[in-house]
Structures are given as C-alpha cells and as structure tokens.
Amino acid sequence: MxxxxxxxxxxxxDSDPRIIRQNEFLKDSYDIYCxxxxxxxxxxxxxxxxxxxxxxxxxxxITGTLKLSGLYDYAERYxxxxxxxxxxxxxxxxxxxxxxxxFDTLALAFRIFKTKKVLADxxxxxxxxxxxKLYWKYVHKKFVIHQCRKYFPGLNAVTTxxxxxxxxxxxxxxKRPVVITNASGYQNLNPGPVKDRIRIIHHGAAIxxxxxxxxxxxxxxxxxxxxxxxxLVPNEMNYYMKLKxxxxxxxxxxxxxxVSYKDIxxxxxxxxxxxxxxxxxxxxxxxxxxxxxxxxxxxxxAIVTGPSKEMSDYxxxxxxxxxxxxxxxADTAREINELSDEQIMNFKNNSxxxxxxxxxxxxxxxxxxxxxxxxxx
Numbered sequence: 001m002x003x004x005x006x007x008x009x010x011x012x013x014d015s016d017p018r019i020i021r022q023n024e025f026l027k028d029s030y031d032i033y034c035x036x037x038x039x040x041x042x043x044x045x046x047x048x049x050x051x052x053x054x055x056x057x058x059x060x061x062i063t064g065t066l067k068l069s070g071l072y073d074y075a076e077r078y079x080x081x082x083x084x085x086x087x088x089x090x091x092x093x094x095x096x097x098x099x100x101x102x103f104d105t106l107a108l109a110f111r112i113f114k115t116k117k118v119l120a121d122x123x124x125x126x127x128x129x130x131x132x133k134l135y136w137k138y139v140h141k142k143f144v145i146h147q148c149r150k151y152f153p154g155l156n157a158v159t160t161x162x163x164x165x166x167x168x169x170x171x172x173x174x175k176r177p178v179v180i181t182n183a184s185g186y187q188n189l190n191p192g193p194v195k196d197r198i199r200i201i202h203h204g205a206a207i208x209x210x211x212x213x214x215x216x217x218x219x220x221x222x223x224x225x226x227x228x229x230x231x232l233v234p235n236e237m238n239y240y241m242k243l244k245x246x247x248x249x250x251x252x253x254x255x256x257x258x259v260s261y262k263d264i265x266x267x268x269x270x271x272x273x274x275x276x277x278x279x280x281x282x283x284x285x286x287x288x289x290x291x292x293x294x295x296x297x298x299x300x301x302a303i304v305t306g307p308s309k310e311m312s313d314y315x316x317x318x319x320x321x322x323x324x325x326x327x328x329x330a331d332t333a334r335e336i337n338e339l340s341d342e343q344i345m346n347f348k349n350n351s352x353x354x355x356x357x358x359x360x361x362x363x364x365x366x367x368x369x370x371x372x373x374x375x376x377x
Contacts (some may be wrong), residue, residue: 002029002030002031003030003031003096003097003375004030004031004033004093004094004095004096004097005026005030005031005032005033005095005096005097005098005099005371006033006034006035006048006093006095006097006098006099006113006115007019007022007023007032007033007034007035007036007098007099007101008034008035008036008050008098008099008100008101008105008108008109008113009035009036009101009102009105010036010037010050010084010102010104010105011036011037011101012036012037012038013034013036013037013038013039013041014038014039014040014041014261015261016036017182017184017261017291018101018121018123018182018291019034019036019101020041020261021185021360021363022099022101022121022367023041023042024185024364025360025363025364025367025368026367026368026371029368029371029372030097030371032046033046033047033048033093033095034046034047034048035047035048035049035050035086035108035113036049036050037049037050037051048086048087048092049086049087050084050085050086050087050108051084051085051086051087059078059082059083062078063075063078063079064135064139066078067139067140067142067143068139070142072142072143072146072147072150075143076107076111076147079107080107080108080111080112084104084107084108086108086112092112092113094115095113095115096115096117096375097115097117097118097119097156097371097374097375098113098115098117098118098119099118099119099120099121100118100119100120100121101120101121101123102121102122102123102124102126103120103122103126103144103147103148106118106120106147106151107147107151110151110154117156117374117375118151118154118155118156119155119156119157119158119159119370119371119374120151120152120155120157120158120159121158121159121160121180122158122159122160122161122165122169122177123160123161124161124165124284125160125165125168125169125283125284125287126144126147126148127141127144127145127148127172128141128282128283128284129144129282129284130209130282131282131283132209132281132282133209145172148172148173149173152173152174152175153175155175156374156377157178157370157374158175158176158177158178159177159178159179159180159367159370160177160178160179160180161179161180161181161182161289162179162181162287162289162310163179163310164286164287164309164310165177165284165287166178166179168283168287178366178370180363180366180367181289181294181363182289182290182291182293182294183294183358183359183360183362183363184265184291184294184295184297184298184359184360185298185359185360186298186355186356186359186360186361187265187266187298187299187355189265189266189269189298189299189300189352189355190300190352191269191300191301191345191348191349191351191352192269192270192272192300192348193345194272194341194344194345194348196225197225197226197227198225198226198227198272198273198341198344199227199229199270199271199272199273200219200226200227200228200229200271200272200273200274200275200304201228201229201231201268201271201273201274201275201301202215202228202229202230202231202274202275202276202292203230203231203232203258203264203268203292203295204231204232204233204276204290204292205232205233205235206232206233206234206235206236206239206240206243207235207236207239208236208239209281209282209285210278210281210285211277211278211279211281212230212232212243213242213243213246214277214279214327214329214332215228215230215275215277216228216230216243216246216247216253217329218275218277218329218332218333218336219252219253219333220250220253220329221329221330221333221334221337222252222333222336222337223337224252226252226336227252227253228252228253228254228275229253229254229255229256229271230243230247230253230254230255230256231255231256231257231258231259232255232258233258240255243255264295264299265295265298265299266299268295268296268299268301269299269300269301271299271301272301272302272344272348273301273302273303273304273321273336273344274292274293274295274296274299274301274302274303274304275303275304275305276290276292276293276296276303276304276305276311277304277305277306277324277327277332278305278306278308279306279327280308285308286308286309287308287309287310288308288310288311289310289311289314293305293311293314294358294359296351297320297351297354297355297358298351298355298359299351300348300351300352300355301347301348301351302320302321302339302344302347302348302351303315303320303321303322303347303351304321304322304323304324304332304336305321305322305323305324306323306324306326306327306332307323307324307325307326307327308323311323314358318350318354318357318358319346319347319350320347320350320351320354321347322335322336322339
C-alpha cells in the first residue's frame with residue numbers, strides 16, 4: 001500500500017494553487033489526504049476539515065496578552081483550542097508524512113497529527129508576512145519567530161518559493177529550504193498577435209498593502225494604444241470600492257469579474273502584457289515571485305514589473321519583458337510607452353519559447369525526490 005501523506009493548509013484548498021500542485025505532484029505515488037477549510041478535489045473520506053474560527057474581541061485580547069507576556073506555548077494551545085479545530089469524527093489515520101503549509105500549520109502537524117515526519121512548505125518568509133501592520137510587528141512577530149525556532153529542528157525538510165526567502169530562513173533558523181517555485185502547469189497555448197490596442201492585464205486580490213493604485217496611476221499615463229484590465233478578488237471591500245472610484249469615467253481602465261482559478265491562464269492569453277507592480281511594503285513583497293508571474297508566462301504574455309529582485313532576475317534571464325527602475329508610476333509609464341509592438345511581440349514569443357522550462361514539471365520532480373528521500377530515511 002502507498003504511504004499516506006497529509007497536506008495541511010488553513011485555506012480554501014480549491015483556490016490555493018500551491019496546495020493543488022502538491023496534490024497533483026504526489027497523487028500518483030502516494031495515498032493523499034488533505035486538511036483545510038475546503039477541498040473538493042479529493043474524495044470526501046480523505047478530507048479533514050479544519051474550522052478556522054474568527055477571533056472575537058475577547059479572544060484577541062487573551063491571545064495578544066499571552067504573546068506580549070512571552071507565554072508562547074500557552075498562546076499556541078489557546079489557538080488550537082479556540083481558533084483551529086479539527087472537524088473529524090472517529091480515529092484519525094496514521095500518516096507517514098505531513099506536509100505543513102505555512103507556519104500556522106506547524107502546531108497542527110506536531111500536536112494534533114503527531115506524525116514523526118514533517119515537511120514544511122513556507123509560501124512566505126513567515127516572520128515578515130504582515131510586518132507592515134502594527135499588531136503583527138509589535139505583538140505577533142515574536143510569536144512567529146518562537147514557533148519557527150521551536151519546530152524547525154524537528155522538520156525533516158523545508159521548502160519555499162524563491163532563493164531570497166530560502167536565504168533568509170537559512171540565516172535566521174539554520175536550515176536551508178529547497179526552492180520549489182510557484183510555477184504553473186504547462187499549457188499548450190500560442191501567443192496572439194499585437195493589435196492596435198495593446199491589452200494589459202493584472203489579476204489578484206484587492207489588498208491595500210499591494211498598492212494596486214500605482215498600476216492605475218501608471219495606466220493613466222500611458223498612450224492611448226494601451227488599456228488595463230484589473231481582474232480583482234475583493235478581499236478588502238473598502239479598498240476595492242476605492243479602486244473602482246479611482247477609475248470611474250476612464251474608458252481605458254476597468255475592473256473585471258474574476259474567472260475561476262483553472263481558467264485564468266487561457267483567459268489571459270487574449271492579452272498582450274501581464275503587469276504586477278508590487279512596492280516592497282515588507283520583506284515578502286520585496287522578494288515576491290508569485291503564482292501570477294508564472295501564469296503570465298503560460299498565458300504567453302510580455303511581463304511588466306517594478307524593480308522587485310526575484311521577478312526582475314527572471315525577466316532579465318529569459319528576456320520576458322521589462323522591470324522599471326523605480327516604483328514611481330511616471331517612471332514605469334515612460335518605459336512602457338517606449339515599447340514598440342515588435343518588442344512586445346518578442347517578449348510574448350520568449351514566454352512561449354520558455355513556457356516548458358518555466359512550468360511546474362521541474363518542481364514535480366524536486367518534490368517527489370524530496371518526499372521519497374524523507375520516507376526512505
């Protein structure tokens with residue numbers, strides 16, 4: 001019988017690309033179970049639901065007090081008893097390996113499932129995830145650091161999304177993560193021709209710390225030959241409405257309804273440029289190499305970013321587009337306006353040329369080899 005592998009995340013796994021890929025990568029070799037908020041891509045009997053309960057004002061005060069007092073183990077136990085509850089009747093299966101996604105699943109992996117072998121996959125550098133927010137910076141960050149120091153020695157392996165974040169984990173916690181990028185699965189598409197209207201797309205969550213307004217300000221300074229569509233999920237409704245007000249009356253910029261995760265890449269194939277300008281509000285933003293970057297490649301688009309290191313390195317290495325010298329909209333707009341149709345088409349053709357090399361296939365091999373080594377050790 002194949003070894004049992006449990007994938008944990010405190011997310012809706014149906015729309016979590018990294019969880020979807022982990023299942024796809026491993027399901028042919030292992031008996032996969034999942035634990036999360038929602039999942040419909042595995043059989044019901046193999047899904048363990050975790051109830052992520054919103055904090056009440058009282059629980060926030062208790063949790064904050066415990067963390068400020070340095071009582072981190074009590075804060076962890078309190079969270080497991082009040083915020084994260086496993087919804088499972090009967091005896092839990094014995095798992096040969098747990099893949100714990102992000103730091104907030106570490107306690108579940110070690111305390112609830114009590115497996116001897118754990119692989120932690122960090123989608124961000126955990127201590128800096130929301131360091132631009134006051135509560136995180138002054139109350140929660142030390143707790144996260146404590147959790148990492150507590151659990152890292154017991155981990156059989158760690159993975160993360162890019163070199164910069166891997167370097168940071170190794171420096172701070174003494175364990176070198178294996179890099180598994182957010183590359184998407186290969187899609188058999190072709191780049192479309194550049195027409196009179198050059199269509200730019202950005203897709204993602206409407207989160208104020210991402211400062212999506214900078215992309216709108218950039219688009220307002222572009223020549224009439226450019227349009228921008230923002231396919232946004234309204235995570236922060238007030239911010240989403242602010243963006244809608246910002247573009248009111250502009251016929252070259254619009255917000256469009258999001259499509260399902262599986263349809264993003266083919267939908268974006270009709271565009272010319274994928275744009276993601278992400279100011280470095282925190283270390284993770286500074287080091288971002290997100291899903292959407294690789295989805296732009298699979299959509300066969302030219303790519304425009306700010307001077308974000310990881311994305312810029314890929315753009316330069318594969319000649320996929322341009323990265324502006326600053327995050328100032330005027331500077332970014334100036335560089336986009338200088339692009340010719342021929343240059344944009346060349347970038348689109350390079351996305352096509354390197355679409356297999358920049359797909360998820362290499363990551364599938366890396367993860368399978370890593371899991372095989374852990375289980376055979």
